[in-house]
Structure formats: structure tokens, C-alpha cells
Amino acid sequence: MQILTINGAEHRIDAPPEMPLLWAIRDLVGLKGTKYGCGIAQCGACTLLINGLPQRSCVLPLSATVGRAITTIEGLDDRVGQAVKSAWAELAVPQCGYCQSGQVMAATGLLSRNPSPTDAEIADQMAGNICRCCTYHRVKQAVRRAADALA
Amino acid sequence: MSTRILNLSRREFLAAGVRAGVGLTLGLSLPGVARVAETPSGQSGTLAPPVFAPNAFVRIGADDRVAVIAKHLEMGQGAHTGMATLVAEELDARWPQIEILAAPADAKRYNNLFWGPAQGTGGSTAIANAFEQMRKAGATARAMLVQAAARAWTVPEQEIEVSEGLLRHSASQRQATFGELAAAAAALPVPDEIALKAPAQFKLIGQDLERKDLWPKIDGTAVFTQDVERPGMLVAVVAHPPRFGAKVRSFDPVETLKQPGVRQVVSIPSGIAVLGDHYWAAELGRRALKVDWDERAAMVEGSAEISAQYRRRLEQPGVAARAEGDPDTLLARAARVVRADYAFPFLAHAAMEPMNCVIERRGEGGVELWYGAQVQTADQAAVARTLGLEPTQVRINTLFAGGSFGRRANPASDYVVEAAEILKAIEGRSPVKLVWSREDDMRAGWFRPAYMHRMEAVLGEDGLPVAWRNRIVGQSIAAGTAFESLLVEEGVDATSVEGAANLPYDIPNLKVELQTTELPVPIQWWRSVGSTHTGYATETFIDALAREAGRDPVAYRRALLAKHPRHLGVLALAVKHSQWGQPIAANRGRGVAVHESFNSYVAMVAEVTLEEGGRYRVDLVDVAVDCGIAVNPDIIRAQMEGGLGFGLSALLADEITIEAGAVVQSNFSGYRVLRANQMPQVRVHIVPSAESPTGVGEPATPVIGPAVANALAAITGRLYSQLPVRTA
Known part of the structure; x- marks a missing residue:
């Protein structure tokens, strides 16, 4: 039995400690916003925040997250997260949408640590999140827009 | 423009009304779900009864909500929003009152009008095939609402105005919502004929309406x-x-x-x-x-053996997909032949959702x-x-x-x-x-086939080509499938030669040949299909001919495109917005390409910087697109940006290789794709047009590769004919 703190609520999970956090959150807790894309921390679709830092939940064992604050897209309501989501809407970033919660979480993690990133820092930090629709042009603009709104 | 149509019979209409009244009032409304119309399982719309259902595409509830039943899959390209825009335009609805339900599988009602009796989405046809159909659906509903109001108020129909979801009779100062008139409208016969708006009357078409799937895809509630x-x-x-x-x-x-x-x-x-x-x-x-x-019974060969086989087949003539004049004799006799052999690898689609x-x-x-x-x-x-x-x-x-x-x-x-x-x-x-795991998805095959091209040309004294021969070797996508009768004619699969056989350049002696191969590798269409390779081969080769002739690549193309005004139009627009012809640093270059696919025309000017060790960076792309009437300009811009990103990925990185019948790559660690730090700045320019709309999902994809390769060639003088081009 593991106790996870997700979006401020405690969840008791009966699962082996090596189970990836992604599948526990999706299939056992039932929060579906965090997506599976590769399973090997290559694409970023499963990005969520742990103690405010972006992490790839597909390779993170449950045991490593006990006692930490997990934030998924469903619980993203802090000032930075709100600014990121607003910027995403203003620029109409999503196409198919499947990778976008991971993109939004990565952008929130980036701006939480670095409120005024350079364009190169935005491009490099967001390079961890693959979008096959290639919304990258707007992703980068939206991170800039959110940073400006927060400044 | 005014179009008359015949509509559903009254009997069909009544049956539709009964079905909708039941189907659309069941079940939960899950936010963010691409909700499904008329299924018995409860995942249906929630319009308040009585529901007005004049045809297969429009439902109006007593609560003034309007459901548009979208027959096309929403896979990112914006088809749901496009369908709804067309209906809302003719209905004169308020955009926020519109919601979207995905159509059930029913080819009788929801077929793709370009595909005969088949329901499906592809070939960049959604807006093109449904442009009139969805507008008629909206216009029919509007006409019946007007008739219902005229009866209720005992005023002439012509005196009733409809705007932003309200019907008004100004003389008597009466007004009503769609919802208030839904029950009365549902009791009226469906009109046999209906007039559509002229483009000058459009209020929603041509606007950057917010995508209906925008917020669910930002806040994580969209259901896949x-x-x-x-x-x-x-x-x-x-x-x-x-x-x-x-x-x-x-x-x-x-x-x-x-x-x-x-x-x-x-x-x-x-x-x-x-x-x-x-x-x-x-x-x-x-x-x-x-x-x-x-x-x-397993496949034994790999990419190396396939390449060797294809190279041998490049030496032999194929089946002619187009033949004009006598390029064979001219090529055989010419003192100088410009020639290039191209190789294109297998490509995986690798959609983010396996x-x-x-x-x-x-x-x-x-x-x-x-x-x-x-x-x-x-x-x-x-x-x-x-x-x-x-x-x-x-x-x-x-x-x-x-x-x-x-x-x-x-x-x-x-x-x-x-x-x-x-x-x-x-x-x-x-x-x-x-x-499927990512590994299952990537190793299942169904790739963009590997192809090779041999391009050969002879230039005349004016430097323009007098002979052109393009030989293509590769698997047929359509052979052996239900699409064969539609796409394969006299041994030529149209998807193998599209973009090459319809080369727009005016060349008197021209031949396009196809050698169709057979392999155990399952293959299929990949965004922009034949143009993924034909667009690259033809547009880099024409550039090579311009270099050979010592001519400007834009002027060279213009000289050969006199009969193709829409090609010329996008070429001029992209060039106008770019810095074409302006001085540029020695390690930087500009390249141009123009290509038509799926009846849409796209030109690009790309600016590229060559870095240490042959690495290169694409800095800026000016895109011009002519897709007829622009239904939603922002979605068009998004599809140009994303479509060129998808094509740039194939130029820079994507490659599936096979060894002894097994796919070598299994995930994004081995199958490299474009990432945010490789995406250029993109500026999209849309040609104003009154032509019927054509697709935008695919046509940007084949143009970026040659535009970038031509920019590299402007720096290095080399022709890049083996894809991917990881270093210049």
C-alpha cells in the first residue's frame, strides 16, 4: 500500500512499488489527463510536477513519489499554471491535443524555475516534449506570452 | 453564388426527428469528449427536448443549444470546427451556442462525398467535400426556423431577420431564440430547395473562430x-x-x-x-x-538489400505514367545530361497516441x-x-x-x-x-514506403529544360487493398506518381515512369502521400537545373509556369514576404519550393544557417498557401506550421531501417523526430480567393523539404538526394 498526494488529496494505492507513477495515476487513481507516449522518458507526454519540478511519470516508480506533492494537469491552478493555460488558449496551440497536457506542465515547470527565460532557453527546455502535430512554433510563442504576462 | 438543392423527404425528416429526440436526450454530457451522436450507449448529446432535427447534421434543442453532427474525424486538423463553422454560417447562429457531436458510423448519411459510399476522413477532403453539404444543412434549419416564426407572428417570412442566433421582426418588435422556435420548426415540412449565401455575406467563414476543442485539449479533459x-x-x-x-x-x-x-x-x-x-x-x-x-516464412532482407534491389531497378524503364514528346532520344543524344538519383527511407507516422x-x-x-x-x-x-x-x-x-x-x-x-x-x-x-506501446506502434510497419527516383534532364540553349525523365521505384500503397480499383490504373498506382506525373513545369519532352515493387513490409499513406517524395525530387531537381543554367530559381520556375496561375500566385506571395534576392551571409542561404497537392497550392521560402560540421538550422520560413476560400484562417496557419514541421522532421531526422525482416527502431530514442528547438519561425500568407475551399492538412508537408535543401544548395552548391539530410 502506497499513499500518494495528488493535487492536494491523498490516495491509497495497492500496487507494487516499482509500478510507474503514470499508470498508477491513469489506471488506479483514474486521472486521465496525463498521457502515455513512449514509456522511456523520451517524449514528455506524461510530464507532471513533483514538488513543482517537471518529471517524466512513465519512468518514475511509485516508491520514489511517496511523501511528495504530485500535481497533474487536473490540479494545475497556481498563478503560473493559469498564465500558461491562458497563453495556450490565446495562441490556439493544440491540434490533436494528445501531448498538450505534458507541454503545459513542462512550460509551467520551466516558468516556475525561470520566470524570464530567453528564447533559446524556451526552445531548449521545451525540446523535451515531442508534438507530432509540430505545434512547436506556437508552443514557444505561448511560453513567451505566459512569461510576459507573469512579469 | 446561389445554390438550389433537393432536401430529405418529409417522411425521412420525421424519422430523423424521432431518432434524434430519443438519442440526443439520453446520457451524460462529459466535458471534453468528442461526444457521439445517436448511440444507444448513453454517450450522446444532452439537448433539451423537443429537439428540432431537420437533417442528419443539425440538432437544435429547446434550450437553444445547437449540435452539429460532424461526419469527419477530429485528429488535430480542425475538421470539427470547420464543419460547425459551415453550419453556423448559414444558420446565422452564435458561435458559443454551437457544440459538436461525432457522427455514428453510417455511410448512408455520413459518407465522404468525394469517396462515394464510404464514410471517412483523409486526402485533405473534409472541408472540400462538405463545403456545400454542411452549409445546406444549416440553411435548411434556418429557413424552417424563419417559417415557424412567420407563422407564430403572422408576418411575412421576408420581413424576418436572423442574426447571432436570434430571429427578429423589427416592425412588430418581436424576437425569438432558435430554442423557442425548435418545437414549431420541427412540425414543419423540410423545404425542397434552399438558397445559400454569397461569399460577400459570410460572417463566420473567414474569421478566426475559436476551435471547439481548444480548452479540453489545454486543461486535460479531452477524452482519447x-x-x-x-x-x-x-x-x-x-x-x-x-x-x-x-x-x-x-x-x-x-x-x-x-x-x-x-x-x-x-x-x-x-x-x-x-x-x-x-x-x-x-x-x-x-x-x-x-x-x-x-x-x-519471415522476411529475410533488410534496408540495405532493398536499396540494392531498387538501384538495379532504376536502370530499367518502368510503366509510363505520363509521356509527352520523346525525352528518351533527347537524353540518349545529348552532350550533357543533368542526372540525380534519390533515395527515400521508410517512415513511421508515430502519432503521439499509439x-x-x-x-x-x-x-x-x-x-x-x-x-x-x-x-x-x-x-x-x-x-x-x-x-x-x-x-x-x-x-x-x-x-x-x-x-x-x-x-x-x-x-x-x-x-x-x-x-x-x-x-x-x-x-x-x-x-x-x-x-499498443510505442514499440508496438513503431514496429508494426504500415510505413511510408521507401522510394527511389532517377531524375534526368537536358537543357536547351536558353537554359530551360527541353527533356525531363523521372523514373520512380517503390511499393504500391493501393495494390491489394479496397482502394485498388479507385487508384490503380494500367499498372500505375496514382499515389506513387502524384506530384510527379502532374509536374506543372512546361517541358516539351517529358516522361514519368513507375516500377512497382513488392515487399513483405506493410505500407500505407503518410501525410501528403506521393508528394512526400515526388515533391522533394522534382523541386530540388528543378533547382539544380536552375543552378546548371545559372538562373535565379524563382525566375526559372516562373518561366516554366506560365499556364499555372495558382502556382505563380503562391510563389509570388511567398517571395514578396521573404528577403529573396537580398544580400545574405556566406554561411546562410535561401531556398524556394512550390508544389500543389490535394488541389491546394503552397510555396515556401526558407532561410537556413549552415553550422560547424555540416549541421544546419532552419531559421525562418515564409509560407504562401492558396486553398480557395479560407474558412478559418487561423486553422489554416496552424496546418501550414504543423504540416511543414512534419515534413521538416522527415528531412532532418526520420528514418525507419529494417534488418533481416525486423524494424531496427522501436521508440523515439532511435526514431528521431523534430523537436521544439529545431522548429523555425514561420510566417503564413494566405492568398485571397473566391474558389471553393480545398484541404490544408497535407499540402505544407511536401514543400518544406525541398525549400530547405535548396537553401542548403544555395550555400554549398550540392544537391541533397539521400534522405534524411542530417548534415549538409
Whole structure:
């Protein structure tokens, strides 16, 4: 039995400690916003925040997250997260949408640590999140827009 | 422009009204779901009754909500928003009152008008085929609402105005919402003829309306196949053969069945399925499975052998797809022939949501599916064949697709049939969600075929080409599929030569030949299909000819495009917005390309910087597109940006290789794709047009590769003919 703190609520999970956090959150807790894309921390679709830092939940064992604050897209309501989501809407970033919660979480993690990133820092930090629709042009603009709104 | 149409009979209308009244009032409204119209399972719309249902595409509830039933899959390209825009335009609705339901699988009502009796999305046809149909649907509903108001107020119909979802009679100062008139309108006969707006009257078409799927795709509430849960559902993963053509000889499920949460292991034609309570249980079960593969019939060759075979075949003439004049003699006699051989690798679609499908048995004997269905009619038939059902017993709930790029329009309905086989193997005892891992998705094949081209030309004294021969070697996508009769004529698969056989350049002696190969590698369409390779080969080769002639690449193209005003139009617009002809640093270059696909015209000017070690960076791309009437300019811009990103990925990185019948790459670690730090700045310029709209999902993809390669060539003088071009 593991106790996870997700979006401020405690969840008791009966699962082996090596189970990836992604599948526990999706299939056992039932929060579906965090997506599976590769399973090997290559694409970023499963990005969520742990103690405010972006992490790839597909390779993170449950045991490593006990006692930490997990934030998924469903619980993203802090000032930075709100600014990121607003910027995403203003620029109409999503196409198919499947990778976008991971993109939004990565952008929130980036701006939480670095409120005024350079364009190169935005491009490099967001390079961890693959979008096959290639919304990258707007992703980068939206991170800039959110940073400006927060400044 | 005014179009008259014939509408549904009154009897059909009444039947539709009854169905809608029942179907649309059942069930929960799940935020963010691409909700499905008229399914009995409860995942339907929630309009308040009585519901006005004048045709297959429009439902208006007493609560003043308007549901548009979208016949096309939403896979990112904006088709849902486009369908709704067309209806809302003629209905004169308020955009916020519009919601979207995905159409059920029913080719009689929801066929793609360009595809005959088949429902499906592809070939950049959604807006093009539905442009009049959806507007007529909206206009019919509007006319009936007006008639209902005229009767209620006893005023002439001509005195009633409709705007932003309100009907008004200004003389008597009366007004009503659509919802208030829904019941009265539903009792009226459907008019036989209806007039449509002239383009000058458009209020919504041409606006950057907000996508209906915008917020659910930002806040994580959009529901994809991967997110579907059904009562008692098991998650299935499948151990697939490691090589194309291999089969299961035997398997040992003992260790698998010891895994907690694993419920069943079954043999199906495509491998061994492991069913568990959730994905991780099933995946651990699969890892513990012992399978003895029978590889006697497996493919033995790999990419190297295929390349060697294709190179030999380049030496032999093929079947002519186009032949004008006598290029063979001119090439044989010319003192100087410009020649290049091109090689294009297999490419995976690698949509972010790997293939998946939910299926369950229905009480009365049929089955019901939930997934991002792209060609519903073909999938319905394939599932029916698999399970011994009639197609009408196969109900499909089309959900948002997490990307497709052609993959979900699979000619064999491969992963859908696999889900049905699993349901059959467990005798329908529980709902099944088939989930492919990234590795399953990438190794399943169904790639963009590998191709080779040989391009040869002779220039005249003015430097313009007098002879052009383009020989293409590769697999046929359509052969052996249901699409063969439609696409293959006299040995030429149109998808192998499109973009080459219709070369727009005015060259008096011109020949395009095709050598169709056969391989055990499953292949299919990949965003922009034939143009993925023909666009690259023709547009880099014409640039090479311009260099050979010492001419400016833009001027050279213009000299050969006099009969093609729309090519010239996009070329001029892209060039105008770029810095074409301005001085540029020695390590930087500009390249141009222009190409038509799916009846849309795209030109690009790319600016590129060459870096240390041959690495290069694409800095800026000016895109001009002529897709007829621009229904939603922002979605067009998004499709140009994304479409060129997809093509740039294939230029810079994408490559599937095969060794001894097995796919080498298995995930994004080996199959490199474009990332944010490689995406250029993009400026999109849309040609103003009154022509009927054409597609935008695909036409940007084939143009970026040659534009960038031509920019590199402007720096280095080299022709880049082997893809991917990882270094210049």
C-alpha cells in the first residue's frame, strides 16, 4: 500500500512499488489527463510536477513519489499554471491535443524555475516534449506570452 | 453564388426527428469528449427536448443549444470546427451556442462525398467535400426556423431577420431564440430547395473562430481512446512477431498468469494477447511470456538489400505514367545530361497516441467500438468480417484521435481487427481496450514506403529544360487493398506518381515512369502521400537545373509556369514576404519550393544557417498557401506550421531501417523526430480567393523539404538526394 498526494488529496494505492507513477495515476487513481507516449522518458507526454519540478511519470516508480506533492494537469491552478493555460488558449496551440497536457506542465515547470527565460532557453527546455502535430512554433510563442504576462 | 438543392423527404425528416429526440436526450454530457451522436450507449448529446432535427447534421434543442453532427474525424486538423463553422454560417447562429457531436458510423448519411459510399476522413477532403453539404444543412434549419416564426407572428417570412442566433421582426418588435422556435420548426415540412449565401455575406467563414476543442485539449479533459473505461473492461497488450511474416509456433503463459492483475492469455492471428486489469499488469504479463516464433516464412532482407534491389531497378524503364514528346532520344543524344538519383527511407507516422481501440459485445448480438476512427465504413466491414456480423451490427463511436497523419486510415483496419480478434478469443466476456506501446506502434510497419527516383534532364540553349525523365521505384500503397480499383490504373498506382506525373513545369519532352515493387513490409499513406517524395525530387531537381543554367530559381520556375496561375500566385506571395534576392551571409542561404497537392497550392521560402560540421538550422520560413476560400484562417496557419514541421522532421531526422525482416527502431530514442528547438519561425500568407475551399492538412508537408535543401544548395552548391539530410 502506497499513499500518494495528488493535487492536494491523498490516495491509497495497492500496487507494487516499482509500478510507474503514470499508470498508477491513469489506471488506479483514474486521472486521465496525463498521457502515455513512449514509456522511456523520451517524449514528455506524461510530464507532471513533483514538488513543482517537471518529471517524466512513465519512468518514475511509485516508491520514489511517496511523501511528495504530485500535481497533474487536473490540479494545475497556481498563478503560473493559469498564465500558461491562458497563453495556450490565446495562441490556439493544440491540434490533436494528445501531448498538450505534458507541454503545459513542462512550460509551467520551466516558468516556475525561470520566470524570464530567453528564447533559446524556451526552445531548449521545451525540446523535451515531442508534438507530432509540430505545434512547436506556437508552443514557444505561448511560453513567451505566459512569461510576459507573469512579469 | 446561389445554390438550389433537393432536401430529405418529409417522411425521412420525421424519422430523423424521432431518432434524434430519443438519442440526443439520453446520457451524460462529459466535458471534453468528442461526444457521439445517436448511440444507444448513453454517450450522446444532452439537448433539451423537443429537439428540432431537420437533417442528419443539425440538432437544435429547446434550450437553444445547437449540435452539429460532424461526419469527419477530429485528429488535430480542425475538421470539427470547420464543419460547425459551415453550419453556423448559414444558420446565422452564435458561435458559443454551437457544440459538436461525432457522427455514428453510417455511410448512408455520413459518407465522404468525394469517396462515394464510404464514410471517412483523409486526402485533405473534409472541408472540400462538405463545403456545400454542411452549409445546406444549416440553411435548411434556418429557413424552417424563419417559417415557424412567420407563422407564430403572422408576418411575412421576408420581413424576418436572423442574426447571432436570434430571429427578429423589427416592425412588430418581436424576437425569438432558435430554442423557442425548435418545437414549431420541427412540425414543419423540410423545404425542397434552399438558397445559400454569397461569399460577400459570410460572417463566420473567414474569421478566426475559436476551435471547439481548444480548452479540453489545454486543461486535460479531452477524452482519447486511451482514456476510455467501460464496466469490467480488461486492457490487452499483444506480443507481436519480431519479424515481418513470422508466426507463433507455440507459447507458454505460465509465468504470465502468475503476474498480479493478469486475467487471460489468448492466441490471435497477429500474436499472443495478454489481458489484465490495467495496462501495467498486462505489460508485465507480456514481458513474462515465452513465445516460440515460427520464422520460416519471415522476411529475410533488410534496408540495405532493398536499396540494392531498387538501384538495379532504376536502370530499367518502368510503366509510363505520363509521356509527352520523346525525352528518351533527347537524353540518349545529348552532350550533357543533368542526372540525380534519390533515395527515400521508410517512415513511421508515430502519432503521439499509439494505436488503440476499445470494443465490447452488445446485448443484442452486435459490437460497439470507441476509438479515433478514420475510415469508419472500412473498419465496420472489417470488424463485421472478423466477427461474422453484418456491418450495421458494428457501432463505432468516433473519439478524438491523438494524431494520425494517415495511420488510422489503415487499408487493413489492422489494429481495429486485432481488437476484434481479442474480443472473439475471449468470447466477448468483457469489454477490451487494446493498447499498443510505442514499440508496438513503431514496429508494426504500415510505413511510408521507401522510394527511389532517377531524375534526368537536358537543357536547351536558353537554359530551360527541353527533356525531363523521372523514373520512380517503390511499393504500391493501393495494390491489394479496397482502394485498388479507385487508384490503380494500367499498372500505375496514382499515389506513387502524384506530384510527379502532374509536374506543372512546361517541358516539351517529358516522361514519368513507375516500377512497382513488392515487399513483405506493410505500407500505407503518410501525410501528403506521393508528394512526400515526388515533391522533394522534382523541386530540388528543378533547382539544380536552375543552378546548371545559372538562373535565379524563382525566375526559372516562373518561366516554366506560365499556364499555372495558382502556382505563380503562391510563389509570388511567398517571395514578396521573404528577403529573396537580398544580400545574405556566406554561411546562410535561401531556398524556394512550390508544389500543389490535394488541389491546394503552397510555396515556401526558407532561410537556413549552415553550422560547424555540416549541421544546419532552419531559421525562418515564409509560407504562401492558396486553398480557395479560407474558412478559418487561423486553422489554416496552424496546418501550414504543423504540416511543414512534419515534413521538416522527415528531412532532418526520420528514418525507419529494417534488418533481416525486423524494424531496427522501436521508440523515439532511435526514431528521431523534430523537436521544439529545431522548429523555425514561420510566417503564413494566405492568398485571397473566391474558389471553393480545398484541404490544408497535407499540402505544407511536401514543400518544406525541398525549400530547405535548396537553401542548403544555395550555400554549398550540392544537391541533397539521400534522405534524411542530417548534415549538409
